[in-house]
Amino acid sequence: MPELPEVETIRRTLAPHVLGQTIKKVRVNWPGAFVLPPKLTPARALREREIVALGRRGKYLLLELDDGATVVVHFRMTGALVYYPRARAGDAHTHVVVNLTNGQLHYTDQRKFGRLQYVPAGELATLACLTKLGPEPTGEDFCLEYFARKLDGKKTAIKAALLDQTIVCGLGNIYADEALFRAGILPFRPAGTLRLSEVFLLYDAVRLTLTQGIAAGGTTFRDYRDGDGHSGSFQNQLRVYGRGAQPCLTCGLPLHKVRVGGRASVYCPGCQH
DNA sequence: CACTAAACCTGGGAGC
DNA sequence: TGCTCCCAGGTTTAGT
Numbered sequence A: 001m002p003e004l005p006e007v008e009t010i011r012r013t014l015a016p017h018v019l020g021q022t023i024k025k026v027r028v029n030w031p032g033a034f035v036l037p038p039k040l041t042p043a044r045a046l047r048e049r050e051i052v053a054l055g056r057r058g059k060y061l062l063l064e065l066d067d068g069a070t071v072v073v074h075f076r077m078t079g080a081l082v083y084y085p086r087a088r089a090g091d092a093h094t095h096v097v098v099n100l101t102n103g104q105l106h107y108t109d110q111r112k113f114g115r116l117q118y119v120p121a122g123e124l125a126t127l128a129c130l131t132k133l134g135p136e137p138t139g140e141d142f143c144l145e146y147f148a149r150k151l152d153g154k155k156t157a158i159k160a161a162l163l164d165q166t167i168v169c170g171l172g173n174i175y176a177d178e179a180l181f182r183a184g185i186l187p188f189r190p191a192g193t194l195r196l197s198e199v200f201l202l203y204d205a206v207r208l209t210l211t212q213g214i215a216a217g218g219t220t221f222r223d224y225r226d227g228d229g230h231s232g233s234f235q236n237q238l239r240v241y242g243r244g245a246q247p248c249l250t251c252g253l254p255l256h257k258v259r260v261g262g263r264a265s266v267y268c269p270g271c272q273h
Numbered sequence B: 001c002a003c004t005a006a007a008c009c010t011g012g013g014a015g016c
Numbered sequence C: 001t002g003c004t005c006c007c008a009g010g011t012t013t014a015g016t
Helices: A004-018 A042-046 A144-151 A158-163 A173-183 A196-215
Strands: A023-028 A051-057 A060-065 A070-074 A079-084 A094-100 A104-109 A115-119 A256-260 A263-267
Touching (some): A004 A051, A004 A060, A023 A042, A158 A173
């Protein structure tokens, strides 16, 4: 699914198309994709509302409307939100179609894990999935001291800690493995065993990897597309993710693939300690 | 509290 | 070619 770099890329590519546009019509083909308070319908909630801002928190995309309401989107594994300048037919995986003054937004999701949640004005601060999130990894509240304190004494694997959205938000399986490789740290090390110098290397690697992911327009391993329907290119810069048993690009040893915290994890036995 | 498994879904790829 | 099994970018919840 879209991790932070992918969601940020979707936000940036959609913004010029949809900001200032008014929602004219909403069609929900699969009701499970659109969550909203009972007694409200998608059409009644969104019709004639203007999209005034596009935000992002972790892996959540936030569509802010002119009445203070917000549509919170989480793409999970295969969700996508694409803008088309001209109306077009969807396919079997097109669950929501939003007609704007000019053009259409299509929400598609092969696996149906993702959700669009309508949150009425003033209620965003009560949304648990957002309030639980840790700091933005590329922002200022994510500082080395904070990161070191969160990992200190932790017995859980460092890989699991990176995927824990309450410690720092936005990392998923791809960028967690890539950051660990770049920092030279084994994914199954108990988080509390990292020396401060290693925490610093990882802190830097997390921020650099995500920044490079955004610069590349995200990683298209299979389904991911940005707001224009285009693929990203960070898959060309992956060093370990999806490369199990292939030679390490740095030392040539075959990469190992193991399970850490229930997730497939690829690492180099020569470069990571 | 910490960790695991299951649940939510569909489809691609490997192996036979 | 076709069938079965395993796997996949995520998160929540139930169970041990």
